[in-house]
Amino acid sequence: MAANHVSFRYFVLGLLARQSMSGYDVKRLLKSLSWLIGSPSFGSLYPTLHDLLKDGLTTMEVVPRESKPPRKIYSITQAGRQVLQDWVDQPATPNAPLKAFVMRLILASNFSNAGLIAHLEQRRLQVADHQAALERVASEIDETDLRQYLAIDYALAIANAEMAWLDSTLDQLLVQ
Amino acid sequence: MAANHVSFRYFVLGLLARQSMSGYDVKRLLKSLSWLIGSPSFGSLYPTLHDLLKDGLTTMEVVPRESKPPRKIYSITQAGRQVLQDWVDQPATPNAPLKAFVMRLILASNFSNAGLIAHLEQRRLQVADHQAALERVASEIDETDLRQYLAIDYALAIANAEMAWLDSTLDQLLVQ
DNA sequence: CGAGGCATGTAATACGTTACATGATTTC
DNA sequence: GAAATCATGTAACGTATTACATGCCTCG
Numbered sequence: 001m002a003a004n005h006v007s008f009r010y011f012v013l014g015l016l017a018r019q020s021m022s023g024y025d026v027k028r029l030l031k032s033l034s035w036l037i038g039s040p041s042f043g044s045l046y047p048t049l050h051d052l053l054k055d056g057l058t059t060m061e062v063v064p065r066e067s068k069p070p071r072k073i074y075s076i077t078q079a080g081r082q083v084l085q086d087w088v089d090q091p092a093t094p095n096a097p098l099k100a101f102v103m104r105l106i107l108a109s110n111f112s113n114a115g116l117i118a119h120l121e122q123r124r125l126q127v128a129d130h131q132a133a134l135e136r137v138a139s140e141i142d143e144t145d146l147r148q149y150l151a152i153d154y155a156l157a158i159a160n161a162e163m164a165w166l167d168s169t170l171d172q173l174l175v176q
Numbered sequence: 177m178a179a180n181h182v183s184f185r186y187f188v189l190g191l192l193a194r195q196s197m198s199g200y201d202v203k204r205l206l207k208s209l210s211w212l213i214g215s216p217s218f219g220s221l222y223p224t225l226h227d228l229l230k231d232g233l234t235t236m237e238v239v240p241r242e243s244k245p246p247r248k249i250y251s252i253t254q255a256g257r258q259v260l261q262d263w264v265d266q267p268a269t270p271n272a273p274l275k276a277f278v279m280r281l282i283l284a285s286n287f288s289n290a291g292l293i294a295h296l297e298q299r300r301l302q303v304a305d306h307q308a309a310l311e312r313v314a315s316e317i318d319e320t321d322l323r324q325y326l327a328i329d330y331a332l333a334i335a336n337a338e339m340a341w342l343d344s345t346l347d348q349l350l351v352q
Numbered sequence: 353c354g355a356g357g358c359a360t361g362t363a364a365t366a367c368g369t370t371a372c373a374t375g376a377t378t379t380c
Numbered sequence: 381g382a383a384a385t386c387a388t389g390t391a392a393c394g395t396a397t398t399a400c401a402t403g404c405c406t407c408g
Contacts (some may be wrong), residue, residue: 161337
């Protein structure tokens with residue numbers, strides 16, 4: 001139920017776990033990371049912040065400023081940290097989109113090493129599946145039209161790069 | 177206005193331009209390509225198909241089968257091809273998500289060489305921007321926590337791979 | 353004999369974007 | 381002096397997912 005909403009909610013909570021900040025700050029941070037995960041509009045960000053507050057996962061402090069609208073600084077609570085930890089420790093859903101993987105990757109780096117490794121290994125399995133599926137498709141169209149092959153070739157290039165990164169990163173984490 | 181919906185609509189139309197098929201066939205095809213673009217549910221696919229038909233961009237033929245529900249085969253019309261061509265020839269929106277790029281890449285391979293090159297060059301500019309943004313973020317956090325650097329490193333690895341693919345593919349297309 | 357694929361479709365619900373509202377300050 | 385950034389928020393609207401409804405066939 002509502003996996004996207006839930007993960008975005010927790011992702012925002014995770015950003016607040018690193019550092020207390022205002023909604024505007026969250027937006028700015030998200031924008032700088034927007035390439036692979038996108039950046040939600042204020043229309044969904046502010047209500048999310050209000051929900052987290054209402055559920056006791058954050059607290060909010062109004063910081064007034066002279067002749068400017070006051071900033072509202074959100075901080076994570078103990079309850080919030082617990083909920084976040086539980087979420088990060090959960091195994092990823094089987095066919096999670098790239099976006100979900102990256103969001104968890106950003107947060108997982110704050111938590112247990114074992115969880116991080118599990119997360120990467122889970123992703124490795126998925127990427128391997130995708131590679132196989134892409135190669136299957138490639139073998140079917142290869143001979144007909146080179147132009148049609150472009151998109152598959154692109155996807156394979158990305159998948160191979162991701163696989164290489166996962167392998168080398170897992171190596172480094174396991175050696176430690 | 178509703179760029180996502182519009183592009184998905186046209187993307188389906190583009191798949192029908194390659195080959196006439198049923199809604200179920202479209203779903204299967206989308207699933208095989210689902211890695212980078214996702215695969216919509218029937219709840220949005222069937223209404224989209226109905227819309228395209230209603231707007232005269234496709235025709236539909238009911239193919240009955242003994243003791244099975246009949247299949248509904250959709251084919252693109254001349255009007256549909258025109259609309260599709262116009263859409264493909266449009267320059268990509270400035271900050272289009274990866275998904276939109278891939279959808280257009282899949283379709284662009286069916287159309288003009290010049291349009292395809294323009295599409296790739298447009299994307300090249302965007303990826304270069306992203307690389308710069310990621311490196312800016314990387315330089316800010318580098319020294320503090322190596323674990324936090326992971327997600328940035330991941331994104332950079334993907335961006336670099338995409339850049340390499342774009343360069344080599346553009347080379348090939350321009351030589352011809 | 354149950355699970356999953358084939359094949360279509362609708363309705364309720366949840367989600368997200370766009371547009372609106374307000375207003376000072378900084379940058380070109 | 382216009383445009384962008386800072387800073388918050390709500391309401392209308394569009395879009396998508398999930399769940400429901402139906403039913404046969406095939407593979408293990």
